[in-house]
Amino acid sequence: MEIFINGNKINFELENEKSAFDVINSIADFCSSSTPQQFVTGIYIDGVEFSFADEISLKKTLIKSITTLEMETTDIFGITTLSLNQIEKFISLITDIIEGSKWDSGFANIYDSMDWMKEGVDQIISIFGTEDNRLLNEKIMFVSAFDKLFKYFDKLSKDKYPFEPQTRKDALDLKNVMSQSITNLKNYLKESNKFFDYDTILENINKLICEVDEMIPKILNVSVLFQTGLDKESMDVIQRLASMLERCIGLFVIFKENFKLYLDKYTVKEVSFEEFFHTLTEHLKELMTSIENNDSVMVGDLLEYEFVPNLEQIKTILLKIKNEAFVKAN
Template sequence: MTILINEEKIDFTLENEKTFTDVLSSVETWLNKAGMTTTRIKWNSSYIFPKDLSAVGGTPVSSIGMLEFSASPVTLKRSEELASLLDYLVKLKNAIIKFDKKILSELLPQFPDAEETLAAYLPDLAIEGKDNITEQLSRLLEGSTPEMIGLLKEKEKTTLESALSDAIGILGAVSSCLKANNGVLSSVSIDELEPVVARLGDVPVLLQTGKDSQAMEAIAKFSEMAQAFLDKAGNMFSTNPKGFSIDGKPFDEYSRSLNELLRELVGAFEKKDYILIGDLCEYEIQPRITKIIDKVKGSLSA
């Protein structure tokens, strides 16, 4: 059996997997530990959809041949789920306000699927002074038809519209956070980071001239921005980490080595080892982060 993840062959050691379903479960567990999730599966050149699993799930491992997985960061999948849910809720709210029977007849049968996703994100959430949002929507929309919506009393209709507005507002905020955490690097973020990186080169001089507070400020600013930059760069190259290497090392490995140096820098500050602080900033950390920036800039302009 051959397994590819994002077109990269992986060494997968069978343990207790006997069937197609067992293998899917094990691969998904492995991906989840790496912060990833399956987005698409291809088996011997044919895509497999959830509806197909009951028919092929019992296939023995010896008959599988090749399995190809497409995977993406969990946050990206959540972001896409939320975007779809928000789009649905906004359309539903507008259709209810306008009492558009045609749109309602299309949207209301989709509510059970939307309800499941909604419950996952807002399981016990209630606005102060109101009932649980998901429960309100379920009570008023489950099994509803356009005609039933038209028969709602004014108070019930107001409650429904209010619950939809609350859900849209809260989920919109969650979606914005996910997009920020999973954002694509831009030249603006790099332009903001580069002068902060350059400032690291001044740290030894600042320490030698007694300007400890300025040195600490420069390092604190760098640490904050560098971590956000590394997280976004990691997301950017997570679908094909082997395709992005520095000094012969995959991005993840190179990034970890930089994080280890940052931890060493914190330890040096605690010990007030100013010589080590200066050496780390000037000869270790600054050159490494500069190489990552150059690689990312090259990828963005490609």
């Protein structure tokens, strides 16, 4: 039996697997624990498509009868995009009903089939929700329009069809709001996926490593700038330092949440990265206070004894993560 994942032949050593169901579940478990996490979206046995949910048929299909097993997988962005595409198709079906003039007995059941769209959007927001509430606003817009449109289909029957002109207009307006929210979600995922791409992550790691090398001598010179009255120049360096630390924190969050890296093996000074960056943030506040108080001695001490060693630690950890989790993984 030959096994292909996304068109690439893989070497899969059989252990106790006896049926297609056993093999597919073993591969699915491997995919779900990989970095980034993958989800099975398609199964083909000797050219015939099977559903992942068709457990009975897959169990009946024994390994010895299979010549080729092909599987398609995608990451969390891909599976979410597929869900959004399904919602778009269902909205298109609803649009046909709203604009139509000929009754179909199946229309009466559409009401019972609509709720999954709202549940799907809610699930997506719970996965990709952001602190700026950008996606939460999309959810609010979608759910509000959905709940109003839902009522038009509550008691849809042959004697109430087709829709009255004003009802049709109102329903289409609500449908447009829902469609726009789905489009906005897809655009957000498209932009986010670029940032979570391996090559982009490597590029960001390399940039931060170079910035650390450039920043350290500038940091050591800040106290001199400060003492000689070059406040603007010294503040420019501090602002760049703060910006760099913010991007480092964001990158480490992505390592943990999106690439599922086990960060305990990449501890900084024997503490978690959360604790490490929290301490650095507190030092940054102390630094700003020292500058406001014109305390050049404290400014110099913080930069030399806190920030420089910690930046060197960040560089070391980034290099280790890059080499072990990204370069070797590829």
